Amino acid sequence: xxxxxxxxxxxxxxxxxxxxxxxxxxxxxxxxxxxxxxxxxxxxxxxxxxxxxxxxxxxxxxxxxxxxxxxx
Amino acid sequence: xxxxxxxxxxxxxxxxxxxxxxxxxxxxxxxxxxxxxxxxxxxxxxxxxxxxxxxxxxxxxxxxxxxxxxxxxxxxxxxxxxxxxxxxxxxxxxxxxxxxxxxxxxxxxxxxxxxxxxxxxxxxxxxxxxxxxxxxxxxxxxxxxxxxxxxxxxxxxxxxxxxxxxxxxxxxxxxxxxxxxxxxxxxxxxxxxxxxxxxxxxxxxxxxxxxxxxxxxxxxxxxxxxxxxxxxxxxxxxxxxxxxxxxxxxxxxxxxxxxxxxxxxxxxxxxxxxxxxxxxxxxxxxxxxxxxxxxxxxxxxxxxxxxxxxxxxxxxxxxxxxxxxxxxxxxxxxxxxxxxxxxxxxxxxxxxxxxxxxxxxxxxxxxxxxxxxxxxxxxxxxxxxxxxxxxxxxxxxxxxxxxxxxxxxxxxxxxxxxxxxxxxxxxxxxxxxxxxxxxxxxxxxxxxxxxxxxxxxxxxxxxxxxxxxxxxxxxxxxxxxxxxxxxxxxxxxxxxxxxxxxxxxxxxxxxxxxxxxxxxxxxxxxxxxxxxxxxxxxxxxxxxxxxxxxxxxxxxxxxxxxxxxxxxxxxxxxxxxxxxxxxxxxxxxxxxxxxxxxxxxxxxxxxxxxxxxxxxxxxxxxxxx
Numbered sequence: 037x038x039x040x041x042x043x044x045x046x047x048x049x050x051x052x053x054x055x056x057x058x059x060x061x062x063x064x065x066x067x068x069x070x071x072x073x074x075x076x077x078x079x080x081x082x083x084x085x086x087x088x089x090x091x092x093x094x095x096x097x098x099x100x101x102x103x104x105x106x107x108x
Numbered sequence: 109x110x111x112x113x114x115x116x117x118x119x120x121x122x123x124x125x126x127x128x129x130x131x132x133x134x135x136x137x138x139x140x141x142x143x144x145x146x147x148x149x150x151x152x153x154x155x156x157x158x159x160x161x162x163x164x165x166x167x168x169x170x171x172x173x174x175x176x177x178x179x180x181x182x183x184x185x186x187x188x189x190x191x192x193x194x195x196x197x198x199x200x201x202x203x204x205x206x207x208x209x210x211x212x213x214x215x216x217x218x219x220x221x222x223x224x225x226x227x228x229x230x231x232x233x234x235x236x237x238x239x240x241x242x243x244x245x246x247x248x249x250x251x252x253x254x255x256x257x258x259x260x261x262x263x264x265x266x267x268x269x270x271x272x273x274x275x276x277x278x279x280x281x282x283x284x285x286x287x288x289x290x291x292x293x294x295x296x297x298x299x300x301x302x303x304x305x306x307x308x309x310x311x312x313x314x315x316x317x318x319x320x321x322x323x324x325x326x327x328x329x330x331x332x333x334x335x336x337x338x339x340x341x342x343x344x345x346x347x348x349x350x351x352x353x354x355x356x357x358x359x360x361x362x363x364x365x366x367x368x369x370x371x372x373x374x375x376x377x378x379x380x381x382x383x384x385x386x387x388x389x390x391x392x393x394x395x396x397x398x399x400x401x402x403x404x405x406x407x408x409x410x411x412x413x414x415x416x417x418x419x420x421x422x423x424x425x426x427x428x429x430x431x432x433x434x435x436x437x438x439x440x441x442x443x444x445x446x447x448x449x450x451x452x453x454x455x456x457x458x459x460x461x462x463x464x465x466x467x468x469x470x471x472x473x474x475x476x477x478x479x480x481x482x483x484x485x486x487x488x489x490x491x492x493x494x495x496x497x498x499x500x501x502x503x504x505x506x507x508x509x510x511x512x513x514x515x516x517x518x519x520x521x522x523x524x525x526x527x528x529x530x531x532x533x534x535x536x537x538x539x540x541x542x543x544x545x546x547x548x549x550x551x552x553x554x555x556x557x558x559x560x561x562x563x564x565x566x567x568x569x570x571x572x573x574x575x576x577x578x579x580x581x582x583x584x585x586x587x588x589x590x591x592x593x594x595x596x597x598x599x600x601x602x603x604x605x606x607x608x609x610x611x612x613x614x615x616x617x618x619x620x621x622x623x624x625x626x627x628x629x630x631x632x633x634x635x636x637x638x639x640x641x642x643x644x645x646x647x648x649x650x651x652x653x654x655x656x657x658x659x660x661x662x663x664x665x666x667x668x669x670x671x672x673x674x675x676x677x678x679x680x681x682x683x684x685x686x687x688x689x690x691x692x693x694x695x696x697x698x699x700x701x702x703x704x705x706x707x708x709x710x711x712x713x714x715x716x717x718x719x720x721x722x723x724x725x726x727x728x729x730x731x732x733x
Contacts, residue, residue: 074402
């Protein structure tokens, strides 16, 4: 299952941090954050609900980059 | 500007004003310090806040933390040493925020302008309801519905013209500025702009299957494919920042310690200051920003030329291509049989064609179709008395009372007609009238007008290894290859043999190998090659899925252009990497040596970023590439 989300992040470094953080969240098989496109593509592990996983991703990202937003 | 950016600008202006006042007003030092201090907080409070959050979340070594430590440290030193450096610390924070604002704004503007180039999304479709035109969302329009597109509007869904005639602007899709004329019966694709006349279009597809949606999906998904250089820069940034921090820590502590040991004055102040300056320089912003921006501009610039590259990583591969493999039919040739020459033994060519066309008018064979098309006029079937078709050989018909034979050489021989063989390697159709040989019609797969130039362009770029693969006869393939200037033509190939040839070329090639094809049977080769380039835009689904780059038009010239655009993009990326690294390392050395002060450090940082961003945008300029 792969979904693309619109994101808001101000600096390229922060985007990279978001990507790293997202990849560590349980249920995320692979996450790619594209700063220029302001998009996050997330591939989910089998058996995980995208909505639940993304809520955790958002929380984790906010910790590293308080200014970021993910349109869920 | 966004709201956030406007707020930051306001804060910068206020802080700048306060700082200037504090430096120029003839008031007591305390008041000067207070003014500057307020300015510092105004412009820097969010940085300090983020730095604090970073420490709490154990993610200390980010640029916010570094800036906070650097400036607070500088302020502390200034206060203890009662030097004017206090203002400098504040100015540093001010400059840093100016840099951040510029970065944010430049990215925002670039992103908007590049995205708008690729924005072909139509917002509505016009439907005639009870005689009135109503706007509807394109997703709601069912296949087979008639919609109206007025001049100036974008065609929302793929369809066929049922009323009206007009010129279409295809620039957004293919980069071609020459308008395309359409009349009733022509198929039109979504995304093109209707220029002159009102068109009534019957939709052939749903919105989600139309060209526009498919292109937008391609562009969107290209966001997930990052280039190797982008990943490298991210990794580098992660290493670089801590490395410089440790270095600055060593400078702040070790060197004074060594000084004490060898009996010199510790000179803590100077060394800590230098260390702090290095912290300021340790921000890899310019690099981390400009590389993705360059690729983004490259993708956008290519898109403008009707070249959809599916990701930044493919730009990297395209730039390294040194071998191109072309499929013949449909790629270098039009893929349809057409009458190419008529050799007449005496009768008017038109008449010759007429007899042939009439005789073949009942056949659905592609050769028959090409004869009928070439003749062009309506065929009066009443002229045909009798018709007898011999499969694989020809047709014998009575036309206007005359006995007409149309067929291949074997057919003619059967009736005892002696023909002058046309060039034997094309499909030849011989015509005889009442036992007399009339002439020969040559039918071939026409080479696209741009194919020769396309090959020449590739050779000019230094790509010598060009191969053509086809299942056609050797003589046909060799002749076409010679005409186009292709050195290697491999013919009479079965589909799996085409793959084998590709494998061979892949093995022997030092650089990357591109495969250009258009059909369903090309999908495996498109996937196997380093770069698969699909022709014909949004025609063959399988090819587009399998390919890494999609050419909106059936134009092989775009292959060379795609490679050139990618090479230019990579050049810009490398320029930015080298430039930014050089300045950064030079700044670190200068800071450690005490030659650069914080002003200079931040200046260098912002300056590098400005230059890198401006350079990155150059990748957008693809018209003349």
